[in-house]
Amino acid sequence: MKKKLLPIVLCVALLLSVFSLAGCQKADDNDVADGPTGDVSDNGGDDAGQDTPEPVNISFMGWGNDAEVATFQAMIDQYEERYGNVEVEYIVVPNTEFDTKLQAMIGAGEQPDAFYCGVDYLMKYASTDNLYDMTDYIADNDIFDPGNVWDCAINLYRYDGQNMQQGQVYAVPKDVSVFPIVYNKDLFAEAGVTPPTEDAPWDWNDYVAAAKKLTSGEGDSKIYGSGAYSLESAVWSNGADWLDETLTEVTVDDPAFVEALQWVADLRLVEGVAPTVAESDSLSDYDRFKQGKLAMVGSGTWSFADFWENCDFEWDVMNWPVSPNTGETAIWFGSAGLAVAATTEHPEEACNLVSFLAFNEEAQRTSYTTGMSFPLLKDMAQDEYMEMDKAPESKDVLFDILNDNARLATQSKTFNQEWFAEFNANVPAVFNGETTAEEFCTSIKDTLQELLDKSIELKAEYAGS
Amino acid sequence: MKKKSKLERREHTAGLLMISPSLIYFLVFFLLPIGVCLYAGFTNWNMLSPNRVFVGFRNFVELFNDEKFWKALVNTLYMLIPIPIYLTISLLFAYACHKNVPGEKVFRTIYYLPYISSIVALVLIWQWLFNSEFGLVNNFLSTFGIEGPNWLNDPVWTKRMIVIMISWKHIGFISIYYIAALNSIPKPCYEAAQIDGASPIQQFFRITIPLITPTTFFLVTMGIIGSLQTFVEPQLFAPDGGRGYGVATVIFYIWQKAFDSSQMGYACATAVVFGILIMLMTILQFRLSKKWVYGGE
Numbered sequence: 001m002k003k004k005l006l007p008i009v010l011c012v013a014l015l016l017s018v019f020s021l022a023g024c025q026k027a028d029d030n031d032v033a034d035g036p037t038g039d040v041s042d043n044g045g046d047d048a049g050q051d052t053p054e055p056v057n058i059s060f061m062g063w064g065n066d067a068e069v070a071t072f073q074a075m076i077d078q079y080e081e082r083y084g085n086v087e088v089e090y091i092v093v094p095n096t097e098f099d100t101k102l103q104a105m106i107g108a109g110e111q112p113d114a115f116y117c118g119v120d121y122l123m124k125y126a127s128t129d130n131l132y133d134m135t136d137y138i139a140d141n142d143i144f145d146p147g148n149v150w151d152c153a154i155n156l157y158r159y160d161g162q163n164m165q166q167g168q169v170y171a172v173p174k175d176v177s178v179f180p181i182v183y184n185k186d187l188f189a190e191a192g193v194t195p196p197t198e199d200a201p202w203d204w205n206d207y208v209a210a211a212k213k214l215t216s217g218e219g220d221s222k223i224y225g226s227g228a229y230s231l232e233s234a235v236w237s238n239g240a241d242w243l244d245e246t247l248t249e250v251t252v253d254d255p256a257f258v259e260a261l262q263w264v265a266d267l268r269l270v271e272g273v274a275p276t277v278a279e280s281d282s283l284s285d286y287d288r289f290k291q292g293k294l295a296m297v298g299s300g301t302w303s304f305a306d307f308w309e310n311c312d313f314e315w316d317v318m319n320w321p322v323s324p325n326t327g328e329t330a331i332w333f334g335s336a337g338l339a340v341a342a343t344t345e346h347p348e349e350a351c352n353l354v355s356f357l358a359f360n361e362e363a364q365r366t367s368y369t370t371g372m373s374f375p376l377l378k379d380m381a382q383d384e385y386m387e388m389d390k391a392p393e394s395k396d397v398l399f400d401i402l403n404d405n406a407r408l409a410t411q412s413k414t415f416n417q418e419w420f421a422e423f424n425a426n427v428p429a430v431f432n433g434e435t436t437a438e439e440f441c442t443s444i445k446d447t448l449q450e451l452l453d454k455s456i457e458l459k460a461e462y463a464g465s
Numbered sequence: 466m467k468k469k470s471k472l473e474r475r476e477h478t479a480g481l482l483m484i485s486p487s488l489i490y491f492l493v494f495f496l497l498p499i500g501v502c503l504y505a506g507f508t509n510w511n512m513l514s515p516n517r518v519f520v521g522f523r524n525f526v527e528l529f530n531d532e533k534f535w536k537a538l539v540n541t542l543y544m545l546i547p548i549p550i551y552l553t554i555s556l557l558f559a560y561a562c563h564k565n566v567p568g569e570k571v572f573r574t575i576y577y578l579p580y581i582s583s584i585v586a587l588v589l590i591w592q593w594l595f596n597s598e599f600g601l602v603n604n605f606l607s608t609f610g611i612e613g614p615n616w617l618n619d620p621v622w623t624k625r626m627i628v629i630m631i632s633w634k635h636i637g638f639i640s641i642y643y644i645a646a647l648n649s650i651p652k653p654c655y656e657a658a659q660i661d662g663a664s665p666i667q668q669f670f671r672i673t674i675p676l677i678t679p680t681t682f683f684l685v686t687m688g689i690i691g692s693l694q695t696f697v698e699p700q701l702f703a704p705d706g707g708r709g710y711g712v713a714t715v716i717f718y719i720w721q722k723a724f725d726s727s728q729m730g731y732a733c734a735t736a737v738v739f740g741i742l743i744m745l746m747t748i749l750q751f752r753l754s755k756k757w758v759y760g761g762e
Contacts (some may be wrong), residue, residue: 007479014486096704100724103512107729124727128513281618282598416726423706428618458728462514 001296056086056349060111061102062338065093067305075363079356086349106130111342113350117171117339119156120412125339126159127415128462131170132340132368137351138169144359148377150176156338156408163247164413171337172358175373177300178398178406179230179331184305185314187214187223187295195318198400201329202321204234204263211273214295225273227285227297230320231427232409234260236330237323242410242420242448248456250419250448252441256325261430262437269433277431300334301398305371308390312400317392333406374398419451470590499740506734511727534735537718538626544695544714547628548688551635552681559643560634560673573644576637587630588701589674592617595626617702627698627712637703639684646680678758686750693743696720712744715739 058069153173160167211225240257267274288294322329338354375381411420595616603613613621696716706713723732
């Protein structure tokens with residue numbers, strides 16, 4: 001009898017260890033960061049008028065660098081203090097893996113109650129019924145007043161089953177970032193260039209002339225007047241776009257589009273005022289600007305913290321030049337949102353959490369004073385933010401852009417972005433001078449159209465209705 | 466039918482129990498997922514939506530018509546190039562090291578390190594080494610008057626860089642296999658050859674290399690299976706697949722389709738096709754092995 005016992009015990013032990021190891025694997029995937037106030041859950045906090053004393057656990061998943069994670073953790077702690085019975089599990093996932101991980105969790109039926117939702121992904125998740133419809137909650141809640149939030153920001157997260165920016169609200173913006181041209185005031189003064197103002201804006205020719213004056217030097221001491229110009233700004237300012245209004249046809253062969261693309265490429269190839277593609281590959285325009293070797297670069301409000309810390313020169317912001325053909329200018333603006341899962345068991349708590357994180361005043365204040373973003377609350381933006389004693393001085397430019405010139409990027413309005421990725425993967429050939437804008441656009445149009453058609457088919461198939 | 470004695474049956478049961486953990490593990494974590502993948506390849510499974518519909522061969526037809534897949538396949542075959550490179554270098558290295566060289570164990574450890582280092586850390590370092598303007602590699606080349614290429618952004622050179630990186634990573638690890646193989650060659654073989662007047666070089670080519678062919682066969686087969694599945698390096702160096710999709714491999718293509726485009730069913734179909742391809746190559750290997758492997762079946 002004894003002889004048989006040992007092998008049987010060994011087998012059972014092996015089996016158990018195999019299955020318990022499998023269980024361990026799942027837990028390791030979550031970087032759980034519980035707030036220090038996690039244990040203070042049952043003091044019956046009724047400040048918000050909630051009548052649910054039983055403890056609620058919700059999970060919240062997001063990404064961010066250390067500063068952002070710390071800020072969010074602090075805000076979650078504040079939320080937990082206010083709603084004593086709710087405990088939040090904060091899961092941090094690197095930005096590059098976020099979408100993959102979220103999809104895997106949805107596929108397994110284990111999605112977090114609340115999570116970051118990039119505006120590019122909103123349609124994908126909303127049309128497949130994965131997001132909770134927050135429209136009613138927004139109209140009637142005790143955390144914020146929807147009238148005090150930038151309309152363009154809330155509209156970003158609307159979807160009516162066909163198009164973005166109209167219909168029901170599926171997420172709240174956690175920030176809105178403006179993308180002005182940031183310029184080096186010291187270099188401008190040295191070269192004798194006067195920046196544009198609202199009454200005297202620049203057009204493309206003024207921009208090139210200024211960039212030429214600002215470009216100097218050779219080799220290691222070379223200073224470039226301009227960085228890579230935003231293709232979106234050039235194209236939209238010139239009255240063109242990648243797709244037509246119905247988002248079903250690729251319009252990159254529109255002469256206005258081709259002209260804009262060639263103009264952007266020529267900044268490098270003909271005028272020599274912007275770094276070549278190889279130079280940008282090895283040292284990004286953004287880093288070159290911080291080192292004082294590039295005078296004008298497009299950059300978002302999220303980079304202000306970096307500039308405050310790392311630029312040892314004076315800088316300010318300006319609006320994008322108008323196209324000489326239309327007299328108009330446009331630029332994209334970005335946003336990340338916070339969404340609630342459609343299948344959540346605690347919609348009220350989850351909605352409260354995301355609104356709290358997105359709109360509560362303390363959180364917004366922390367966010368803009370640390371240079372992470374632009375305030376979402378109109379009154380805060382117009383009062384405190386304007387009076388903040390830090391660069392940029394011309395904060396009104398940011399308001400102008402947000403109010404008049406900012407547009408949601410075209411690729412964010414389609415079900416997937418494969419067509420745009422294809423364009424971007426191949427457009428460096430134009431910037432390198434290997435092909436002209438016209439040749440490129442004519443040759444790639446059909447491929448882009450195929451990919452766009454495919455994404456429309458996919459949407460029809462997966463979105464059911 | 467032979468009736469099994471009670472003792473035989475007991476031994477049988479004991480045997481089955483012994484292997485049951487491995488068997489169950491294999492069934493649950495390998496066979497079952499493969500089965501699901503095979504089935505999913507015939508559906509339009511999308512991670513986000515619960516609608517899953519059988520679509521027959523549609524995914525496979527689409528796959529064969531997709532230019533990106535064929536580009537990725539060519540790039541994947543390019544990833545086979547490191548194999549002869551690192552096998553040769555490892556063999557030479559092992560040959561130099563296997564005869565009780567002083568500090569042998571220290572060398573072995575140092576050369577083994579790249580294989581077990583985190584790929585992400587390695588990629589970060591290599592990105593700086595190969596930076597076209599500031600990297601050490603191009604600086605070194607410029608001392609000879611050679612203008613270094615744009616390693617990180619020109620897809621042709623990025624692939625070559627990945628080949629170098631993979632070869633470097635494997636050298637220490639493969640040397641260990643070869644050191645063991647070299648030490649297992651019976652000394653009398655060499656002595657007999659020496660008596661017959663063979664020079665060291667002749668000994669190397671006529672005795673050493675043929676006698677280690679079983680190890681070489683193992684390394685080549687495993688190497689092919691592994692290299693064809695290269696994914697991490699292309700994904701980290703060229704997250705969009707490189708210009709003109711010049712760096713993407715098949716596994717990268719599968720990952721993109723599964724998660725960026727959410728087309729899980731299609732990705733499964735691709736995985737099935739690719740899996741069959743690898744299997745066919747391996748079977749071919751085994752067939753050919755009779756011709757060149759010493760003592761092969």
